[in-house]
Amino acid sequence: MNDKVKDINKDDGKLVMAHMYVAFISLFIGGLMGVLQTMVRSGTFTLPFGIGYYQILTVHGVILALVLTTFFIVGFQFALMSKTVGMSDQQRESAWFGYWIMLFGTITTAITILVGKANVLYTFYAPLKAYPTFYIGLALVVIGSWIACFTNFRQLALWKKHHPGEKSPLLAYMVVINMLLWFIATLGLAATVLIQFIPWSLGMVDTINVLVSRTLFWYFGHPLVYFWLLPAYMAWYAIIPKIIGGKIFSDSLARLAFVLFLMFSIPVGFHHQLTEPGIDPLWKFIQVVLTFMVIIPSLLTAFSMFATFELAGRSKGYTSLFGWFKALPWKDVRFFAPMAGMITFIPAGTGGIINASHQMNQVIHNTIWVTGHFHLTVGTTVILTFFGISYWLIPSLTGRRLTKKVNTLGMIQTFVWMIGMFIMSGSMHIAGLLGAPRRSSYSEYGGSEQATEWIGYQISQAIGGSILFIGIILMVYIFFYMVFAAPKGYTEFPMAEVSENAEPTPKFLENWKLWIGITIALILFAYTVPFIDMLHHSPPGSPGFEDLIR
Amino acid sequence: MNKKQHHKDESTTNLKGTFIAVMILGIFILVSWFIVFGIFLSR
């Protein structure tokens, strides 16, 4: 009835919003846990009611890295699919079904953590053993997300059937690539959780193969970070150009970048296991080389982004070398927040190259440098882009207006975030180079001089963390304001067009069989030999250790 | 014909600013990487 005001089918809007509620409530809970951790680590604060540091650390990791991201991404991608290729009633039903399974899994895992039976952190490395419902809940989240995957695949397939010979819409193409990536990656997670962890935690088997479980986890763990990043890239490539009054620099380069991400973000998990025993260093190096391949699409993206900005500025008559920079809509939060994210990706990506550099990894492995690193990547680049998306997505779904007030608040939010993160992540990077460990409660390490040196940086982490928490309160307020209180009206769902100067998109970019084939071949190449080695030379398995985490 | 059209496009797409921007980015990556590599060697 009111559909004209809204920019998206009303029922699809409801589905997307259901995901967004979970995402933003998770943001608040996870952020609160985060600021508490930085306080504890500053040495000035003790948690009340017998709550453990590692318990809130587990909540923080699970709810932000797994729940917030997955729900936001799945929801956002449904919005994009609904907008570009549409959604049938049947598809909407299956999407809801996946949503409820994910939510049920989330609650199951959350309760297990809250009662203190799963202080295993979000990586749940064996042989630390959580209560079975922790793993069962996680498995359900994954299974629910698979339903979303196949719903998206079906959406595009049906559209293609009705539009024979046409190239698929860019955003739909990108969503399908990201979901393919997610599906192939989560097969590893599902394998270790279903075959190893659940039977072991239920007592059906006595021991677990630790190295195999870690290898399967990191087979999933690296593409996970690209699953977070690609929706941000979708916005950068296909939405931001519209917001700045420009065009997409090149449709084919955008697609090519996504194809490269699909192929090279999976066979690289060893770069998280560089200092581990039991893996031949030759295979570690091979995966390091493959890791460096996945940098190339980001190099492409950097060029495409700057080019989009420059062309937009020049078309508005700014002719000087960097004049186009001024032409950008710096006061529009829909641009400013993602742009802040893009700028952050420069140090974030650079840190990533350093981390993956084979033996150099020994300098920073498991130090708080790594924590600083991914608070720049997922905690700034990705999340600020997600916030930037929310400023138009939420009001456009709820049939309200993005007001001047929200715009100003959003600008402040972005500044607050950048300042807080600069302080927190900066001190994490420095402390990490000095040797301070990640994932550790406050400790003076027996009065060690080195540890004393770290404490100063931990205090600045608490300052940065507190500023970030102010940013989170602001964002959660903005979210609920946009849902319930902003004036009714129309907000545009911005989608950019391809520049008329861009080359036509070659057909081979839609050769799904080819891309999936290469992806699988690369995975088999990178993992078959070392994995068989692992199984052949495996030591006796490990029993569970559940007493160490109480 | 197509080819000719194309060349004309290239000369009108002035991307000098983009080029300088990405090169600065590239140099930032190189410098940062070698700083940490220096730390690795010195330890």
Place this chain on the structure above:
Amino acid sequence: MHLHKYERIWLIFGISSLVLFLVVLGVGAFYKGTQPPSHLATVDPTKVEEHEAFREENLGLRKVGENDYIVSVIASAFNYNFGKDDEGNTIRKIEIPVGSNVLFQATTTDVIHGFQLAGTNVNMMVEPGYINSLKTTFKKTGTYTLICNEYCGTGHHLMAFEVEVIDNE
């Protein structure tokens, strides 16, 4: 697919940088032997003290040559076992002369632990069923803290040891 002239130059520059990094790392790893710790030997985690390297008398610092040392350590929640001294007291600190070549080898009897000598390149994972090892030469004197940098349970942040690199006069 056609690329803008500048984009081609940028990609060549970027990819060459990546190749340069890989060559530097590859030469270090395969020619100079600075591979990351990747020891392949396995051990039964319930019987580590039966293994030659981790027998009571072999734990801690051992001099094996003019300038060569081996340090053998059993990690367990939440402690590093460096063995006992001549009087039977638990060793709480070791001293290594500067410039000596040291091989660290470690394993665990329970969960995964970290093994990081803060401020050095000695940084490796210790996992049940495996012995991990790492060679290093200490270039600077000083007191270094050995810390566990992989979460291993409630007392994780208390797991530490002291290593002093001393002048060798």
